[in-house]
Amino acid sequence: MDDLLKSLTQPQREAVLHVDGPMLMLAGPGSGKTRVVTSRIVNLLHQGISAHQILALTFTNKAADEMKLRLARDVPDTNVWVGTFHRFAARLLRQHAVLVGLSENYTIYDTRDSRQALLQAIETLDFPITHATPEAIQHAISWAKNNLVTAEQYSATRGHELGSIVERVYPAYQKRLLECNAVDFDDLLLHTAMLLRENPELRSSLDQRYQYILVDEYQDTNLAQYAIVRALSIDYPNLSVTGDPDQSIYGWRGANLGNILEFEKDFANVKVVRLEENWRSTKSILVVADQLISNNTRRKHKELFTDNPQGSPVRLTCYTTQKTEAEGIAGQIAGAIHSGRRRPRDFAIFYRINALSRSLEFALRDLGVPYQMIHGLEFFQRKEIKDVLGYLQVVNNPRDDVALMRIINTPARAIGKKTVERLRAHAIRYGLSMLNAARESGLIESLNKRAAVAVAKFVAIIDFLGAVGPVDVEEILGHVLSQTAYRELFTESDDPQDQERLANIEELLTAARQFDEQNPGGGHFEEFLEQASLVNDTDDWETETDKVTLMTMHAAKGLEFPAVFVIAVEEGLLPHERSRHDPSQLEEERRLLFVAITRAEEELQLSLVKKREFRGQTKYVVPSSFLMELPREEMELIGAPLGGDELAEESWGDDADWNEAGDDGEVTFNVEEFAETPPPASSSTSSDLAATLTTAAEMVSEQAAELPQVSPDEFHQGMVVRHPEYGLGKIVALGGGSARRVATVDFASGARGKKFILNASALRPAT
DNA sequence: ATTCGCAAAGTTTTT
DNA sequence: CTTTGCGAAT
Numbered sequence: 001m002d003d004l005l006k007s008l009t010q011p012q013r014e015a016v017l018h019v020d021g022p023m024l025m026l027a028g029p030g031s032g033k034t035r036v037v038t039s040r041i042v043n044l045l046h047q048g049i050s051a052h053q054i055l056a057l058t059f060t061n062k063a064a065d066e067m068k069l070r071l072a073r074d075v076p077d078t079n080v081w082v083g084t085f086h087r088f089a090a091r092l093l094r095q096h097a098v099l100v101g102l103s104e105n106y107t108i109y110d111t112r113d114s115r116q117a118l119l120q121a122i123e124t125l126d127f128p129i130t131h132a133t134p135e136a137i138q139h140a141i142s143w144a145k146n147n148l149v150t151a152e153q154y155s156a157t158r159g160h161e162l163g164s165i166v167e168r169v170y171p172a173y174q175k176r177l178l179e180c181n182a183v184d185f186d187d188l189l190l191h192t193a194m195l196l197r198e199n200p201e202l203r204s205s206l207d208q209r210y211q212y213i214l215v216d217e218y219q220d221t222n223l224a225q226y227a228i229v230r231a232l233s234i235d236y237p238n239l240s241v242t243g244d245p246d247q248s249i250y251g252w253r254g255a256n257l258g259n260i261l262e263f264e265k266d267f268a269n270v271k272v273v274r275l276e277e278n279w280r281s282t283k284s285i286l287v288v289a290d291q292l293i294s295n296n297t298r299r300k301h302k303e304l305f306t307d308n309p310q311g312s313p314v315r316l317t318c319y320t321t322q323k324t325e326a327e328g329i330a331g332q333i334a335g336a337i338h339s340g341r342r343r344p345r346d347f348a349i350f351y352r353i354n355a356l357s358r359s360l361e362f363a364l365r366d367l368g369v370p371y372q373m374i375h376g377l378e379f380f381q382r383k384e385i386k387d388v389l390g391y392l393q394v395v396n397n398p399r400d401d402v403a404l405m406r407i408i409n410t411p412a413r414a415i416g417k418k419t420v421e422r423l424r425a426h427a428i429r430y431g432l433s434m435l436n437a438a439r440e441s442g443l444i445e446s447l448n449k450r451a452a453v454a455v456a457k458f459v460a461i462i463d464f465l466g467a468v469g470p471v472d473v474e475e476i477l478g479h480v481l482s483q484t485a486y487r488e489l490f491t492e493s494d495d496p497q498d499q500e501r502l503a504n505i506e507e508l509l510t511a512a513r514q515f516d517e518q519n520p521g522g523g524h525f526e527e528f529l530e531q532a533s534l535v536n537d538t539d540d541w542e543t544e545t546d547k548v549t550l551m552t553m554h555a556a557k558g559l560e561f562p563a564v565f566v567i568a569v570e571e572g573l574l575p576h577e578r579s580r581h582d583p584s585q586l587e588e589e590r591r592l593l594f595v596a597i598t599r600a601e602e603e604l605q606l607s608l609v610k611k612r613e614f615r616g617q618t619k620y621v622v623p624s625s626f627l628m629e630l631p632r633e634e635m636e637l638i639g640a641p642l643g644g645d646e647l648a649e650e651s652w653g654d655d656a657d658w659n660e661a662g663d664d665g666e667v668t669f670n671v672e673e674f675a676e677t678p679p680p681a682s683s684s685t686s687s688d689l690a691a692t693l694t695t696a697a698e699m700v701s702e703q704a705a706e707l708p709q710v711s712p713d714e715f716h717q718g719m720v721v722r723h724p725e726y727g728l729g730k731i732v733a734l735g736g737g738s739a740r741r742v743a744t745v746d747f748a749s750g751a752r753g754k755k756f757i758l759n760a761s762a763l764r765p766a767t
Numbered sequence: 768a769t770t771c772g773c774a775a776a777g778t779t780t781t782t
Numbered sequence: 783c784t785t786t787g788c789g790a791a792t
Contacts, residue, residue: 060781086782110782185782220781253780353778355784412768534782554779576778592779615777616783770792777785 004039004074015273016040019047022233022267023240024260028304029289029598030280030560033242034063037214038070040240041080044212055210056082057229059217061535063558067216085225086185087534089192092206093183094526099199100191105526107182107397108533110381114138114184116402121172124428132165140166141173145186146222146254148193150174179433181399189224196231203231211236218243218263222254230266237267245299247595249554251588257298276303278598280560282311285604288630289597295629296587314597315605316627318639322356322568325609326363329565332605333548334367336563344370348549348561350596352574356567357550364548374551380532384486384501385508389532391480392473394435395465396525401427401434408438408458411489415458419451435462470523471735474512478717478733478744481505487718509717513734522735553596564600566593570608571622593626606630712741712758714765722766726751 005013012032015025016039027033037056044054058064061084068082081088090108097104109117118138140162144154151171156163177183183191196203210232215221218241221229233239243260251257264270278286283306290304319325329349336342349360357373364371379385387410393403409415426444427437441447441455461483468479481487487505490498515528549561553574568574575589597604606627611620715721719731721743729747736742741758756763 084782090782108782188782250780252778355777409768414768416768552779573778578778613783768792770790772788772790774788775786777783 011273011275012036016043020238022237023271024263025242025273027242027275030278031275042074051078051080053211054080056214057085059220086188089188092192101178105397107393107400109182109184110533113402117176118173121176125172132162137169141170142186145190146224148223180401181397193224193227207232207235212238215241219245219248219260220250220255221259222256226259246293246591249592278304278306280601282308284311284313285600288314289594291631292629293594313636315636317607319609322359322609322612325607326359330363330367334369343546344548345546346562349565350553350556351567371548374555398435399433404434414454422446472516472522473528474516475733475735477512482732553592556599557595560599562601563603566596566606569606569624571624574624720766721763724762
């Protein structure tokens with residue numbers, strides 16, 4: 001502990017040593033915030049505070065994992081609860097589900113599932129919605145929930161058209177969710193906040209349980225999150241929040257900047273600590289960031305400074321077109337890599353909208369620079385994954401109609417739209433869940449025999465899965481795959497997309513296996529599903545690989561890179577067109593650029609172009625108004641017209657000036673020079689990856705056939721195997737930990753569901 | 768039940 | 783210009 005303190009600055013030390021009472025830590029970018037927070041937890045434990053009285057809340061899994069990792073380094077085996085708001089709420093809600101009308105096996109719907117539930121609710125209302133899209137309604141409901149407005153409380157402002165629709169739809173939607181025993185993301189917070197508000201004994205016992213609460217990125221909390229944290233800090237107001245108002249970039253999602261700006265009014269005797277010293281960036285970079293952000297009014301004044309060297313000046317480069325911009329940047333990167341000065345992973349390129357990544361991808365690929373792009377949601381949103389998990393959802397929560405309707409005819413089993421409609425009508429009429437309605441398919445008059453039989457077969461599958469019992473997740477998923485023959489949909493196809501789907505299913509099984517290892521005992525279906533819906537795969541962005549990173553400025557928060565490029569610093573893109581006219585939204589756009597700039601450690605280039613192709617047509621670009629707020633005399637300006645005085649106010653927005661500059665605007669780097677660069681290992685696409693994986697798997701099974709002893713890990717679900725007694729068969733499910741891995745096998749000879757302990761059996765892969 | 772074609776929209780994104 | 787989703791046709 002003493003060693004720890006020695007390496008800290010005075011303000012950092014103050015924050016670390018703070019024990020009781022509320023604390024507000026205003027931490028600028030690169031100020032060592034995470035380190036301070038984890039050190040403070042270490043100190044709390046040191047003071048004799050029990051680990052289970054400490055609660056650390058973050059926004060993203062990435063941040064939570066980072067904190068866990070650092071904490072584990074200092075205090076191995078601690079059981080301080082570190083996690084996201086949503087996960088904490090989900091856990092609390094499991095224990096007290098009944099109080100809000102749910103049962104503990106409730107399902108968490110993602111945005112798409114919620115939309116389906118919403119559409120179903122609108123159907124039951126049967127009044128036509130003409131002037132609002134479902135997305136708009138969904139958004140309005142989400143906004144209400146984030147602001148703690150319940151369905152009963154919601155009332156439209158007079159004359160507000162969308163509002164009056166929402167007023168009717170919101171309660172119906174909420175009813176539908178309860179019928180399905182499901183919640184949406186916002187409900188996790190709303191229900192929990194209401195739970196605490198309406199059950200004073202529960203609130204005070206939890207307040208006592210969680211005496212020390214730490215919240216990260218407090219500037220991004222919404223009202224619901226605020227209410228939860230506030231309710232847990234009344235008797236024991238040892239709440240410490242960390243954040244930076246200048247890095248609040250999620251206002252459009254309901255984040256309430258007021259939460260952090262007014263923290264000091266909210267609690268008595270708040271200790272305020274300012275971490276202003278920056279350890280990340282050069283002076284050149286920091287001064288640009290500082291000047292820019294000082295144009296905002298809604299902030300807490302902060303003086304950023306650093307002991308780091310001056311560094312090279314920040315570049316502001318103007319290219320002719322997005323093509324030359326991309327090539328120029330790719331050329332600089334290739335050059336630096338080629339000369340051995342930098343590695344690919346040192347670089348990041350940020351842009352305001354995903355659509356801008358295209359030209360960069362081409363340019364990087366042309367020069368053979370490996371890169372990775374961070375897109376938001378992926379894995380758990382894929383159709384094949386959602387389909388397979390849909391079965392598990394229904395098994396876990398038989399009232400989950402949304403999941404049921406997703407899978408009832410997937411893979412196709414002759415249950416058409418009409419049949420589903422009739423089932424649904426029956427369900428509504430008798431107040432049944434879809435599954436129970438399906439059970440009665442034989443009694444529904446509108447259904448013909450063929451349809452009724454098809455439905456009965458589906459019910460049989462669900463019942464079979466339900467009867468499997470509390471086994472490992474990997475095993476139940478294996479049963480899902482073999483019962484539905486889902487895998488067979490893809491195995492015969494040579495469409496590369498299908499191969500990718502197959503690989504994704506394997507990945508799901510691997511994820512299930514890892515989960516099983518961490519949660520032994522079997523039957524943890526709902527925890528697995530919860531993890532699947534609350535996780536997103538930007539979280540496991542590969543930090544280890546040596547590639548240039550391309551991402552939106554939003555995704556960049558919390559990261560740092562030696563060299564950063566920010567492209568398209570242009571009016572209409574940054575600030576974005578839709579934010580340009582509202583002063584508070586404009587400030588958020590400025591914060592976004594501030595976040596992007598402060599990711600850079602040593603080198604930074606901002607760039608724009610003269611004309612940009614957008615949605616098919618080329619338009620002359622107006623430089624971002626933010627550029628005028630930067631200390632241009634301290635920056636290196638490259639490329640006409642930014643080199644001269646043309647960046648003066650009078651030429652702003654005047655397209656003519658841009659035309660005159662000519663078409664071969666200066667490019668900072670000669671691309672041709674690097675065209676001959678021997679291409680480094682190119683960025684591997686997922687299909688490449690799938691191909692390698694298949695080959696590897698083949699090699700493994702070839703080897704296995706020759707070797708007398710086979711490792712249990714070499715068996716996988718769906719594999720064809722041979723047994724000396726039963727002959728050829730197929731693995732329909734796998735379960736158990738690595739030492740006691742059990743395979744369930746159906747044999748061609750007719751023997752079904754035979755179980756073998758892989759370590760001990762004579763079962764071998766067939767080749 | 769699947770496939771094809773057309774229309775419409777096209778910030779940012781967590782959970 | 784692209785992508786994506788829904789609806790109509792086979």
